[in-house]
Amino acid sequence: MAASSVTKVTKAKKPVNKDKNKLFISDVDCYLFGQGTHYDIYKKLGAHPSEEKGVKGVFFAVWAPNAKSVYVIGSFNGWDENQYPMTKNESGEGIWSVFIPKVGTNELYKFLIYGPDGEKLYKADPYANAAELRPGTASKITDITGFEWADSGWMTKREKTDPNKQPMAIYECHIGSWMRHREKGNSFYTYREFADRIVEYLKKMKFTHIELMGILEHPFDGSWGYQVTGYYAPTSRYGDPKDLMYLVNKLHANGIGVILDWVPAHFCPDAHGLACFDGKCIYEDPDPRRGEHPDWGTKIFNLAKPEVKNFLIANVLYWLREYHVDGIRVDAVASMLYLDYGKKEGQWLPNRYGGNKNLDAIVFFQHMNSVIRGSYPGFLTIAEESTAWPNVTGEIGTDSLGFMFKWNMGWMHDFCEYMKLDPIMRRGSHYSLTFAMSYNNAENYILPISHDEVVHLKCSMVEKMPGLQVDKYSNLRVGYTYMMGHSGKKLLFMGQEFGQEREWSEERELDWYLLQNQLNAGMQKYFGRLLEIYNKYPCMYSIDNDWAGFEWINADDKDRSIYSFIRRCDTNPKCLMFILNMTPVKREGYRIGAPKKGVYKLLLNSALKEYGAPEDSIVPKTLRAQAGNCDYKDQYLEFDLPSFGALIFEY
Numbered sequence: 001m002a003a004s005s006v007t008k009v010t011k012a013k014k015p016v017n018k019d020k021n022k023l024f025i026s027d028v029d030c031y032l033f034g035q036g037t038h039y040d041i042y043k044k045l046g047a048h049p050s051e052e053k054g055v056k057g058v059f060f061a062v063w064a065p066n067a068k069s070v071y072v073i074g075s076f077n078g079w080d081e082n083q084y085p086m087t088k089n090e091s092g093e094g095i096w097s098v099f100i101p102k103v104g105t106n107e108l109y110k111f112l113i114y115g116p117d118g119e120k121l122y123k124a125d126p127y128a129n130a131a132e133l134r135p136g137t138a139s140k141i142t143d144i145t146g147f148e149w150a151d152s153g154w155m156t157k158r159e160k161t162d163p164n165k166q167p168m169a170i171y172e173c174h175i176g177s178w179m180r181h182r183e184k185g186n187s188f189y190t191y192r193e194f195a196d197r198i199v200e201y202l203k204k205m206k207f208t209h210i211e212l213m214g215i216l217e218h219p220f221d222g223s224w225g226y227q228v229t230g231y232y233a234p235t236s237r238y239g240d241p242k243d244l245m246y247l248v249n250k251l252h253a254n255g256i257g258v259i260l261d262w263v264p265a266h267f268c269p270d271a272h273g274l275a276c277f278d279g280k281c282i283y284e285d286p287d288p289r290r291g292e293h294p295d296w297g298t299k300i301f302n303l304a305k306p307e308v309k310n311f312l313i314a315n316v317l318y319w320l321r322e323y324h325v326d327g328i329r330v331d332a333v334a335s336m337l338y339l340d341y342g343k344k345e346g347q348w349l350p351n352r353y354g355g356n357k358n359l360d361a362i363v364f365f366q367h368m369n370s371v372i373r374g375s376y377p378g379f380l381t382i383a384e385e386s387t388a389w390p391n392v393t394g395e396i397g398t399d400s401l402g403f404m405f406k407w408n409m410g411w412m413h414d415f416c417e418y419m420k421l422d423p424i425m426r427r428g429s430h431y432s433l434t435f436a437m438s439y440n441n442a443e444n445y446i447l448p449i450s451h452d453e454v455v456h457l458k459c460s461m462v463e464k465m466p467g468l469q470v471d472k473y474s475n476l477r478v479g480y481t482y483m484m485g486h487s488g489k490k491l492l493f494m495g496q497e498f499g500q501e502r503e504w505s506e507e508r509e510l511d512w513y514l515l516q517n518q519l520n521a522g523m524q525k526y527f528g529r530l531l532e533i534y535n536k537y538p539c540m541y542s543i544d545n546d547w548a549g550f551e552w553i554n555a556d557d558k559d560r561s562i563y564s565f566i567r568r569c570d571t572n573p574k575c576l577m578f579i580l581n582m583t584p585v586k587r588e589g590y591r592i593g594a595p596k597k598g599v600y601k602l603l604l605n606s607a608l609k610e611y612g613a614p615e616d617s618i619v620p621k622t623l624r625a626q627a628g629n630c631d632y633k634d635q636y637l638e639f640d641l642p643s644f645g646a647l648i649f650e651y
Contacts (some may be wrong), residue, residue, distance in 0.1 A: 006260065014540040018435055021051040023059035023099075027371060030091035033063075037304030039371065042318045046127030047109065047141050047172075048123065050099055057101035058141055060109075062125065063307060064092025064278035067113045074109030074123075074138075074641075081112055081609065094278075108138040110272070115279020122271045124229060124380040126283075126462045130241055131217045131233045137272040140236070144322055148246045151252035151324060152376060154314055154586075157376035158257075158326060163404060164444055167541040168489035169531055171207040171261065172450055173198070174224065175216060175238055178494055180509040191243035195250045202256050205497060205524075206531035209257040211329055215244070216263065217228045217268055221357050221506055224451070225261060227268035227298060231315045234323075241323075248324050257326040260319055261379060265332040267299035275299050289349045293335070295342045298580045303336075313368050320372070320379055322451025331458045332387045336361040362401065363487065367586075369402030373626075378403050386618045393444040408445040408488055411436040416453060419479045422488075423561065423583040430558035436551070437487065441545050454493055462499040470614055473499060474644035477526050477606040478580050481646035485532045485567060487544045487579040498524035508576060522612030533603055533648065539569040539576055553577070553593050560585075562641070564631075565594050577649040578605070586617070590641040593631025600637055600649040601622050609641035617642030623649070 025044055031036035050059035060072050068084040073079045084423045086096035113121040124131065128139035149615040170331025175194050181187045189197070202210060214225020217233040219594040225235070234244040248258050267283070269275040274283040285291035291300050317354045319325045335341040340348045351359050369381055373396055383403040385392050388410075394400025406471050421429060454460045465472035465479075476499065482488060494500075495510040502511060514520040534540045553564035561582040568575040577600065579592055594600065600623045607617035623637045630636035641647070 006395055019052055023048055023050040023328070025089050025095050025097050029090050030095060033095070033310055034091075035305060036310045036313075036367075039314050039317050040308055041314050042127055045095070046125055046129065046137065049105070049143050052099050052101070055101045057099055058103045058383060059097065059126075060111075060128075061094070061095060061097040061368060062086070063095050064111070064113055064220065066116050066280040066284060067094075067096065067278040067530050067600045069114045070096040071112040072100060072109060072171065072177075073112050074103075074107055075292075076100075076103045076107045076109070079483065081264075085465055086111075095327060103141065104301060105141050107141045108132055108136070108140060112136050112442070113278050116179050117279060117495065119279055121277075121279060122272060123277060126274055126277070127232050128230055129232055131230045131236050133236045134219055134221075137219065139230075139233070139268070142241055142243045144245075147242050147249075147322065149245070149249055150310055151249055154252040154255075159376060160529050163376055163380055164544065165542045166421070167208050168446070168537045169207050170209040170211050170446070170489070171202060171205070171489040172213065172448075172491055173508060174211065174494065174504075176214070176221070176452070177504070177506050177509055179512070181194050182353050183593075186254060186508075188237055191239040191247045192600040194238065195247040199250055202251075203355075205257070205528045206535055207280070208535065209259055209326070210251065211261065211491065213261050216262050217475075219268065223571045224267070224506055226263055226484070227266075228263050229268060229270055229273040231311070232318055242443060245323060247581065252324065257380075258324075259327040259382070260325050262319075262328040263329060263331045264317065265330075265335045266293050266296060266299060266300050269299055283311070287349065289343075289347060290339070294344075294347055297447055301389075303358070303364045303454065309364055309367065310609060312364070313371055316368065316372055318375060326378075327382060327404075329382040329384060329407075331384055333365075333383045333392070336365075337389055338387070344528055351375065365401040365403070370396045373402065373404065383407065384448075390442075392589050403624040404444060405446050405489065406434065406443045407448045407491075408443075409448070409452075410439075411445070411447055411451065411486070411488070414448075415447075415479070415483065416464060418609040419475060420466065422463050426561045426582050427558045430556075430561060433482065433563060434552070434555045437550065440487050440550070441547065447483055447486060447488040448491040449483070449493060450491060451493045451504055454496065454500075458503070460500050460503055461496045462501055467584070469529050470519065473523055473583075473612045474584075474607070477523065477611060478582060478644055478646040480527060480579050481578065481604075481606060481648070482563065484534050485548045485565065485576070485648070488569075489541070489544065490534070492527075492607070497527040519612040522610060526606060529604060537567075537574055537576055537650075538572040539567045539574060542569040542571055553595075553633075561588070562590075566595060575651055579641060579647045579649075579650060581643065581645045582645050584643045586643045586645075587641040589638060591630050593633030593634045594625040594635045594637050595626050595633060595636055595651075596651065598651065600651045602647065603650050604648040605642070606646040607644065613642075614636060617618070619645075619647060 004189040045061045086098040089095045103407040111123045125139040130140040130142040216228045217230025217235045266490040382405045384407045386409040392406040393403045465475040491581040552567040563580045581636040607613045
């Protein structure tokens with residue numbers, strides 16, 4: 001057999017793409033950014049690990065449309081101002097970029113920008129994911145990828161749950177002053193150290209959420225985080241980005257949601273920040289009548305510019321996607337909605353119709369909420385809106401601003417003013433505590449007692465109360481019971497749950513030593529019991545914005561300053577009855593109309609020694625309704641109502 005020749009056929013090897021991990025700015029990126037709809041822009045602008053031709057390094061990009069030239073300077077090149085020029089994208093959007101090989105993480109950097117007049121500007125990166133520890137002002141190269149999240153179950157459940165029908169008891173907290181290392185020079189807790197302490201505390205107290213103040217990078221401690229320079233950088237005061245991820249992950253593992261204070265209303269004018277960024281005003285309006293807050297000394301975002309709107313909306317998505325936060329509380333919404341907010345005549349410009357409404361802000365909020373709530377329906381957008389602006393909350397696509405919740409500042413003001421009154425004077429202001437229910441169905445409300453109410457000579461909550469020390473605590477227990485029973489989700493600033501007596505200061509930790517005192521330990525125990533009841537009974541939270549969930553028994557007993565009401569729902573037969581005595585007078589043989597026949601179980605009595613009362617005021621554990629007309633009901637309960645007493649009955 002003759003030997004045959006065989007031709008060996010081999011497949012051609014595909015060329016190796018050595019640039020598969022290369023970052024770059026495309027024409028599409030520029031187009032979407034110019035339209036204000038590039039919701040992933042934070043993945044392109046800023047400083048990100050990249051690879052070109054097999055060499056690892058960092059890709060830098062910045063928006064500076066008016067710059068003559070831009071350079072990257074940093075610790076990796078001895079801050080040489082000439083070594084790394086950036087190239088301007090030809091699309092016309094004014095984005096500059098450069099890849100610098102062999103640069104790693106943890107290096108510091110800035111953008112050196114030559115403005116249109118040739119001035120040199122040394123700017124921190126607006127999209128930086130980390131920042132140098134104050135008083136330094138440089139940005140810091142970091143890689144936020146690779147964190148091992150363990151909260152997939154939490155995230156899935158969140159998107160399938162209607163927050164309006166769930167309990168929400170928010171603990172507003174400032175990490176730097178919640179607790180400190182007194183043994184280490186009064187230094188801050190790190191995110192991780194804070195996580196290990198706060199989680200157990202929140203679980204013990206039964207809070208459902210924590211709202212974190214001052215997480216976005218800011219230069220001045222005394223601003224509490226409300227004058228931001230780094231919108232994409234968690235403050236380095238408490239650690240690095242993955243430390244914050246650890247905090248969120250641990251909170252989620254323990255069933256606690258995370259809300260961030262978010263500040264799109266204004267930004268600080270510090271030289272390294274956003275102000276006059278490339279020699280001209282690109283983030284703020286150049287006209288100070290629209291671009292500045294004269295009272296605050298801050299700059300105002302120019303919401304007419306698509307790139308600025310993009311910067312802010314993408315920022316919310318950044319915290320949502322990369323840090324798994326569950327919501328934002330938007331600071332100072334009213335200052336954004338009104339062009340004349342905090343301004344005198346001649347300090348503001350009207351809109352195109354001659355009015356004081358900021359039309360660009362309205363469009364911005366509607367756009368933001370449609371994008372965020374449309375894609376992430378379980379995510380909380382909360383407005384701190386202090387006026388009577390209509391339709392702050394509501395359905396996407398309507399004339400509403402689209403927020404999920406609004407702080408009820410009117411309720412807060414009425415509540416604090418009433419509780420400060422001497423009991424003998426309360427009859428004259430009786431209806432200030434009932435007024436909020438007259439407009440309760442207008443919005444989805446959160447009842448806030450925030451940091452703003454316990455600072456700047458406003459006194460702590462317990463010190464607002466009249467009378468001797470024991471009376472102050474008795475008053476506050478009744479007040480908190482009213483707050484927890486009233487329609488609306490709840491928010492309380494740290495320390496007020498145990499009766500912090502000094503005003504809050506960011507310079508020191510809370511006065512935890514007070515818990516050695518019976519009054520404070522009792523207050524903490526009482527508030528924890530209120531939260532336990534709040535979370536246990538669906539009637540306390542499932543219908544908050546409709547009269548179907550609330551009924552006054554007697555809202556008119558002004559002569560005795562007594563309030564009584566019912567909380568109920570359609571998903572659980574258990575209802576709760578609240579009776580609040582706002583005076584130091586014991587009401588013997590007090591009668592209250594009972595909504596139905598049968599037995600009523602006492603769940604909570606504020607006038608007990610274990611909660612700080614001078615002695616136990618005995619109220620029967622169970623009461624049976626007796627036949628007879630009272631408060632327009634066919635039956636009633638009769639008992640001795642304690643002075644400064646709050647009672648909750650289950651039926």
